[in-house]
Amino acid sequence: MEVDQMVPLPRLPRVAVCGGTHGNELSGVYLVRELLKLQREVMKKEQEEDSKPALVLLVLSNPRAMQHCRRYVDTDLNRCFTHATLNGPFSDMAPYEIIRSRELNALLGPKGSPEAVDLVCDLHNTTANMGLCFIGYSDCDWICLHIFRHLQREMPDTPMRFLHFDVSNKESYSLDSLGKHGFAMEIGPQPHGVVRSNIYTAMKVGVQHMLDWVRLFNSGNVFEGGFVDVFTMVKHIDYPRDSETRNITAAIHPCLQDRDFCLLHPEDPLFQTFSGETVRYKGTEPLYPFFINECAYYEKGIALSLARKRRITIPAIRVQTEQEQQANEQGFASEEEE
Amino acid sequence: MSSYNNTARFSEARRVAIFGGTHGNEMSGVTLVNLWTKNGTEIQRKGVEAVPFITNPKAVEKCTRYVDTDLNRAFTPENLSAPGGNDLPYEVLRAQEINRIFGPKGSPEAYDVIFDLHNTTSNMGCTLILESSKDHFNLQMMNYIKKSMAPASCLVLMNEHPLLKYSTSRSVAKHPVGLEVGPQPQGVLRSNIFEAMRVILKHALDFIELFNEGVEFPPCTVEVFRVLEWIDYPRDANGNIIAMVHPNLQDCDWEPLNPGDPMFQTFDGKTIHYQGSGTVYPTFINEAAYYEKQQAFITTRRETLVASAIIKA
Numbered sequence: 001m002e003v004d005q006m007v008p009l010p011r012l013p014r015v016a017v018c019g020g021t022h023g024n025e026l027s028g029v030y031l032v033r034e035l036l037k038l039q040r041e042v043m044k045k046e047q048e049e050d051s052k053p054a055l056v057l058l059v060l061s062n063p064r065a066m067q068h069c070r071r072y073v074d075t076d077l078n079r080c081f082t083h084a085t086l087n088g089p090f091s092d093m094a095p096y097e098i099i100r101s102r103e104l105n106a107l108l109g110p111k112g113s114p115e116a117v118d119l120v121c122d123l124h125n126t127t128a129n130m131g132l133c134f135i136g137y138s139d140c141d142w143i144c145l146h147i148f149r150h151l152q153r154e155m156p157d158t159p160m161r162f163l164h165f166d167v168s169n170k171e172s173y174s175l176d177s178l179g180k181h182g183f184a185m186e187i188g189p190q191p192h193g194v195v196r197s198n199i200y201t202a203m204k205v206g207v208q209h210m211l212d213w214v215r216l217f218n219s220g221n222v223f224e225g226g227f228v229d230v231f232t233m234v235k236h237i238d239y240p241r242d243s244e245t246r247n248i249t250a251a252i253h254p255c256l257q258d259r260d261f262c263l264l265h266p267e268d269p270l271f272q273t274f275s276g277e278t279v280r281y282k283g284t285e286p287l288y289p290f291f292i293n294e295c296a297y298y299e300k301g302i303a304l305s306l307a308r309k310r311r312i313t314i315p316a317i318r319v320q321t322e323q324e325q326q327a328n329e330q331g332f333a334s335e336e337e338e
Numbered sequence: 339m340s341s342y343n344n345t346a347r348f349s350e351a352r353r354v355a356i357f358g359g360t361h362g363n364e365m366s367g368v369t370l371v372n373l374w375t376k377n378g379t380e381i382q383r384k385g386v387e388a389v390p391f392i393t394n395p396k397a398v399e400k401c402t403r404y405v406d407t408d409l410n411r412a413f414t415p416e417n418l419s420a421p422g423g424n425d426l427p428y429e430v431l432r433a434q435e436i437n438r439i440f441g442p443k444g445s446p447e448a449y450d451v452i453f454d455l456h457n458t459t460s461n462m463g464c465t466l467i468l469e470s471s472k473d474h475f476n477l478q479m480m481n482y483i484k485k486s487m488a489p490a491s492c493l494v495l496m497n498e499h500p501l502l503k504y505s506t507s508r509s510v511a512k513h514p515v516g517l518e519v520g521p522q523p524q525g526v527l528r529s530n531i532f533e534a535m536r537v538i539l540k541h542a543l544d545f546i547e548l549f550n551e552g553v554e555f556p557p558c559t560v561e562v563f564r565v566l567e568w569i570d571y572p573r574d575a576n577g578n579i580i581a582m583v584h585p586n587l588q589d590c591d592w593e594p595l596n597p598g599d600p601m602f603q604t605f606d607g608k609t610i611h612y613q614g615s616g617t618v619y620p621t622f623i624n625e626a627a628y629y630e631k632q633q634a635f636i637t638t639r640r641e642t643l644v645a646s647a648i649i650k651a
Contacts, residue, residue, distance in 0.1 A: 033578070034605040069629070070402075127523040191459040191523030193626035197582040197603050204605075247372065251529040272529050274373050295525040298401075 005225070007142060008320040008328075012118040012181070012214050016057040016108050017207060019123045021078050021175050022296070023065025024192040027203045028123025032058050035207075056211065057117060061104060061175060064096055069193050071296055072097055078122075082173045086111060101175075108178045112169070119143065120179030121210055123203060126188035127295045129258040131159030132202055135184040137172050139164045139230050143181045145314045146223050150213045151206055158202055161261060163290065163307065164232040185210075189258070192295055217319055225316040231261070231288055231307035238301040240271055240279060249273055252293045252303060260290045264306065271303070345554065346474045347651035351450040351513070351546050354388045355440055356381065356539065358455045360410050360507045361627070362397025363524040366535045367455025367517075381539070383547040393436060393454075393507050396428060401525050403627055404429055410454075413505035418443065433507070441510040452511035453542060455535060458520035459626045460635075461589040464492040464534050467516025468562060469509065471498055476513050477645035478555045479545045486541040490534075493592060495621060495638065496562040515542070521589075524626055554649040563592070563619055563638035570632040572602055572610060580604055583624045583634060591621045595637070602634070 017035065019028030036058050060066060062077045074095035080086075085098060086105045109116045132155070134148045148162050163186075167173070176182030185206055190199045217223070239248040250271035256264070264270075265286045271279040287306035291297060320328065358371030374381050374390040381388040392398055394409045406427035417430045418437050426434075440449045464487065466480050484492045495518070497503050508514035517538055522531045549555070571579040581602035587595065594617045595601070602610040612618075618637035622628060625635075 030579070030582075030605060038606075127526050189523075191521075191526075191626050193524060193629065194459050194624055195579075195582050196624070197585045197588055200582055200605070201585075248369075248527070251369075251527045251532055254529045257529060274369070274532075293526055293528065295523050298525065 005315045006222070007315045007317045008324050009143060009317050010118075010325055010328075011218050011319050012143070013218070014055045014057065014117040015119045015121070015211065015214055016059055016117045016179060017121050017123065017211075018059040018061045018175055020063070020066045021061040021122055022071045022076075022124065022192075023062050023067070023073075024069045024071055025123070025125040025190075026193065026195040027125050027187060027190065027200045029060065029066055030195055030200060031123060031203055031207065032060055034204075057108070059104070059107070061122075062097065062100060064100075071192065074098075077101060078174045080173070081105070081111065081175055081177050083111065083170060085173075104175065105178060111178045117179045118181060119214065120176045120182035121207065122174065122176045122182070122184045123207070124184050124186040125190045125192070125199065126186055126291065127191055128260055128291050128293060129189045130186060130260045130290055131161065131188070132206060133161050133163050133184075133186040133290075135163045135165065135176075135186055136182070137165055137167050137169075137177065139166075139232065139312055141181055141183075142314055142317050143217075144183045145228050145230075145312075146217075146317055147183075147210050147213050149226065149228055149314070150223075151209050154209045155202070155205060158206075159261075161290075162228060162230050164230050166232055188294075217317075220319055222316060222318045225314055227311050228314055229309055230312050231290065231309050234287055234306050234308050236302040236305050237270065237281075239298070239303045240273065248298070250279055253278060256289065256292060256304070258292070260292050261288050263287070264289045344557070345647040345649055347649055348475050348549075349450075349651050350385065350550050351475070352385060352387055352550065353449045353451075354386055354543070354546060355449050355452045355511070356388060356390045356455065357393045357452060357507055358390065359392040359394050359398040360454055361403045361408075361456065362394050362399070363401050363403055364455070364457040364522075365525065365527040366457050366519060366522065366532045368392065368398050369527055369532060370455060370536060370539070380536075381543060383543050385550040386543065386546055388543060391440075394429065394432060403524070406430075409433065410456075410506050411504050413437065413443065413507060413509050417505075436507060437510055443510045449511045451513045451515060451546065452508040453515050453517055453539060454506060454508035455539075456516060456518045457522045457524075457531065458518055458622065459523060460591055460621065460623050461521045462493075462518060462591045462621055463520070464490070464538055465516075465518040465520075465621075466492060466494045466538075467518055468494055468496040469498065469503070469506070469514050469516075471496060471562070471564075471643055473513060474645045474648055475549075476515060477560050477643060478549075478558065478648050479513075479515065479542060481558045481560050481645060482545040482555070483538060483541045484560070486544070487537065492538065494560060494562040495565065496641075496643075497565045499565045499567075502565055502568060549648070549650060552650050554647060557647045558645050560643050560645055562641050562643055563621065564641050566618060566637045566639055568631075568633040568636050569601075569620075571629070571634045572604070579629070581610055584609060587620065587623060587635075589623070591623050592619055594618075595620045 019032030077097040080101035250273040253269035358367030412433040584600040
């Protein structure tokens with residue numbers, strides 16, 4: 001992909017901002033509640049400024065989990081958006097979150113169809129020291145990558161990374177996969193069940209810049225090409241566990257705790273057992289750790305995840321003209337499938 | 339206990355319990371108690387029977403604070419004597435069971451000391467919680483722990499407030515000691531927090547061993563932070579929180595909060611200031627479990643308590 005190539009992309013008339021997908025990740029819960037209060041003012045301002053307004057859908061994804069301040073009620077909602085789960089046989093005995101995922105699919109999707117919202121931004125918190133992360137399935141979704149770069153420039157004091165999970169469209173499982181474009185905005189460290197003002201503010205500012213970018217894009221702004229560092233997930237590492245009870249027998253090593261995105265080399269400390277021994281990284285390739293000591297991942301068997309970093313080139317982009325949009329209807333559909 | 343030449347005499351502290359999992363998602367205590375249940379060498383001391391015990395196993399299994407009701411508020415006289423068997427909330431049944439094993443609360447048969455292990459999302463560091471300013475045994479123990487840990491900090495929080503005091507699981511014992519170490523998210527085990535709690539307990543058990551051997555501990559002074567009041571988040575008419583702990587106050591446990599200092603920040607960025615009449619020392623700032631208890635932080639006052647000399651009777 002050439003930096004100076006210009007790629008026209010379809011307009012983004014409908015954007016969804018979702019909070020409370022995990023009911024105890026409170027920045028998103030409070031931010032979406034706050035935005036719902038202000039929604040009328042936001043839309044009025046857009047009309048006054050005569051910019052092309054995007055419709056912003058504000059969604060509290062898992063109200064029951066939010067009520068109990070828990071991650072989920074029956075099952076993790078953010079794993080319920082595969083095509084198989086969304087379109088499987090219906091049962092009112094189904095877990096709450098599966099019923100909810102279908103409701104959200106009706107509201108924001110259907111996934112993979114032309115009616116789906118154009119962009120989904122799903123708000124999350126992590127107990128890991130990850131700063132602000134975009135998490136997406138694609139390393140060539142220019143919309144998401146440009147939004148990321150825009151935030152990097154507008155928020156230079158906020159540590160920011162783009163995380164890429166190389167999962168195909170068919171296998172994609174999270175809420176943000178409902179939209180034509182989508183990403184999770186993950187900010188930490190914040191304990192679950194707590195709202196920290198600095199984390200809340202970073203999320204509020206990040207969402208505002210994202211919506212500003214969409215407005216600019218829809219208005220015809222040209223965004224120059226350039227380079228973005230992308231972290232692609234390679235593997236997970238679980239805690240050492242007792243063979244009988246499956247209880248963990250070590251904690252993240254003090255040298256690794258809070259050092260998300262600091263390169264981990266072979267033989268670097270990973271864990272410290274309760275009897276004081278160091279367990280070291282036995283991989284052969286230096287990789288970047290993230291989601292170090294995320295509370296919700298203990299039950300998923302993940303102590304930390306590891307990523308490879310690479311620099312990718314993103315092209316210049318702008319919104320398609322109406323003629324381009326009509327002419328490229330077919331071409332757009334096949335580009336999405338890629 | 340009897341006074342003789344101002345030295346307080348206490349009977350030997352032989353029966354000691356270490357409670358973990360009173361809140362099932364406070365991982366340091368859960369992990370330490372499981373460790374010591376498997377291998378108790380580390381907690382063995384001459385003349386001491388130290389029993390590690392998971393107080394709320396169902397909550398631990400679900401990695402949640404509690405199942406029906408907060409166990410650490412459940413040891414009220416009403417609950418401990420309530421009839422009703424299996425109709426009672428799980429934690430009330432548990433409280434009765436714990437009272438049978440380690441109590442009865444208030445009786446001569448009760449355990450001598452109970453250490454109750456807790457974590458907090460607040461930046462409290464290592465904190466010991468004292469329930470009575472007149473418990474000279476506990477005051478001397480806390481003095482010993484603080485001196486042993488120096489220069490590392492270990493502060494004492496004292497909750498003797500007639501209205502705000504609550505019925506803890508440790509209150510079953512003659513000498514209840516709360517250990518609160520943070521910051522740590524619920525459900526997470528941080529190695530530094532885990533090791534800090536381990537060290538506190540090591541010193542505590544050393545003290546008990548020395549005391550049981552007949553060592554006399556001379557009079558001492560102990561700085562404590564006395565609980566004054568709980569401050570709630572600002573809320574709207576529907577009870578929803580409308581502001582967060584201010585960035586200037588977040589993580590500033592134990593630092594002076596003066597009248598006029600920023601206290602909360604509304605979601606749209608306005609500052610709400612502390613309106614008290616004097617300087618206070620806030621703690622339990624932004625503890626996750628306290629949102630539902632309407633507590634954003636507590637205020638305390640610094641005090642120096644005098645502990646008389648103590649010796650085994």
